[in-house]
Amino acid sequence: MPSLFDPITLRGHTVRNRIWLAPMCQYAVEARDGIPTDWHLVHLGARATGGFGLVMTEAAAVTAEGRISPQDVGIWTDEQAAAWSRIVDFLHAHGAAAGTQLAHAGRKASEFSPWRGEGSVPEADGGWVTSGPSAVAYQGLAVPHELNVEEIGEIVDAFVAAARRAESAGFDVVEIHGAHGYLLHQFLSPLANLRTDAYGGSFENRVRLLLEVVDAVRVVWPEDKPLLVRLSATDWVEGGWTAEETVEVSALLAAHGVDLVDVSSGGLDARQQISVGPGYQVPFARDVRAKAEVATGAVGLITDPAQAQGILDDGDADVVLLARAALREPAWPLRAAHELGVPAKEAPYPPNYARGAWRS
Template sequence: MPAEKLFTPVDIRGVHVRNRLWVSPMCQYSVEEWDGVPTDWHLAHLGSLARGGAGLVMTEATAVNPEGRITNWDTGIWNDTQADAWRRIVGFIHSQGATAAMQLAHAGRKASTFREWSGKGSQAVEDGGWETVAPSAVAFDGYATPRELTVEEIKGIVADFAAAARRALDAGFDGLEIHGAHGYLVHQFLSPLSNLRTDEYGGSLENRARILLEIVRALRAEAGDAVPLLVRLSATDWVDGGWNLEDTITVAGWAAAAGADWFDLSSGGLVARASIPVKPMYQVGFATAVREGTGMPVNAVGLITTPQEAAQIVGNDEADAVMVAREFLRDPHFGLRAAHELGVELDYWPPQYTRAAWRTGA
């Protein structure tokens, strides 16, 4: 039955995930000390989602080096102090029966900005910001112009992803995701709108995809054969002449050959002026196209807000799992509620909450 399939487990390499209703990465901008160390907020936030029935809980975009943060208020995984703090959070996620994964990220030209409630646009160096870097010296609309990365610096960022992956795994995370979407650094390399390079990292699709494939290979080498490796991609820039679905399918196939296991399909984020036809489940077709074009498992994301929508997507084989963001913020127990509404009995209600458990027919 379609409803039941949403709550069937899935095995990815050596990791067992209890269902296919997963928590999407969601930036919290809550590191008040500006040191990248996750706090009690992150414990409560991610822990509540694990307790609420999610199969896999993904961290927010977590920077692989200080310059890779979107804001000063972002989490990081570039030092051991940060890794130690993440270990406590992972332990609680596991105690609730959920799988813990970390999204590794570098914001590129969209780094050194204010969080939404603290300011607008780029944070100047004199105010605690930093010089941003990118494939080319092309600014995101309204942000500071970045400095073009040297080839040596690109290699250094690949190494930073590998070192961050090792720290994440040592902290207990079960899986890793490379953030290659939403206009951040990897996406900036992929798109011809932001990558104007003429060396081995620019020009052809093969060259623009080079950094992603190098990161995939580096993480697979670091993680070994038992760890799931996901890649989040924006399927389209929603702008003529930009990155598109055909490119996404091609590069996803290359990434799979390099060691990626699963693809998480979103869209947009590279160009502020893009016109995006937002509506419920508007990105599901991208996931389906990549699934059919590569034969690889995929997540669907984007305005999936009801149990029925999630069950339909997985039950009809439009995607292998769904990632939900805002609905989990509205209701941290969305996983448990979804099972009840779909008539599925779960055996992982927290024992402290069983007096309140919904039962089929109740």
């Protein structure tokens, strides 16, 4: 059977296959209270019935100020956790593992969501003052407040509280968002981090906050549940965060209790020059897996079942994560099973959809 449909066990949790849904913002919270809605139930639930092994939520903000936009979901209140619990129950009922991505947007917070405008949302319109490692703005956005050491500690505490709420909601996996130009990535990159204290300058200082968050979350996140980190392997800008640094920090993450590194790239600087093509980020996942000796997930223009299977066959990654392809096709894993010749009884069809496995 194609290894795409082999289960994978991380710590004490087994996921039914290696086709995972990548986190994708939906900007669907109209009340601005961070509470997931029926949209999220239907969006995520459709991917569970569509056969994905792990269904990951979009970035869930660990504080109100950590949202990318006013329409983002969060996990900073018990009410939000209760709403997530309903969704998690549905995912579990249909065979999928449930994961959530814990995030803080930093200087890229308080943005207009894509179809509602551009730039930073004014405070008068529901926006807020953003924060970051340094008072350096992302292009087109407001200059952030530079976090002091006490405020950095409060953010670590917020990640811990969010992880506890994720556990109370029943999530099987949490992923710490250290990619795409958001707060933890901002601390990693010398393009956004100009600090001269213990959180800036050297590699060891720039990775300090990420490791502090990982250590603190690992303490409260159940020992038998996997902890993931998403990284941008490179900023695609000279003088920025590099692929070599990604390998180095990935080895540290593994030593600190991280079970899989979800390898993406970019998002830190608008000057990025990305060479885009099918599977263009897969080599980064391959390098991290081989050199840091940690399990990896590959993402980025993975659209074809044979292509996805080839990534596993070549040892480039342990799982593949789909984003835009999954937006177009919620049941992509079921098509993959059909095209790759997976026996009907081994394919992730819910009973209601079992006729889809018939080859007539």
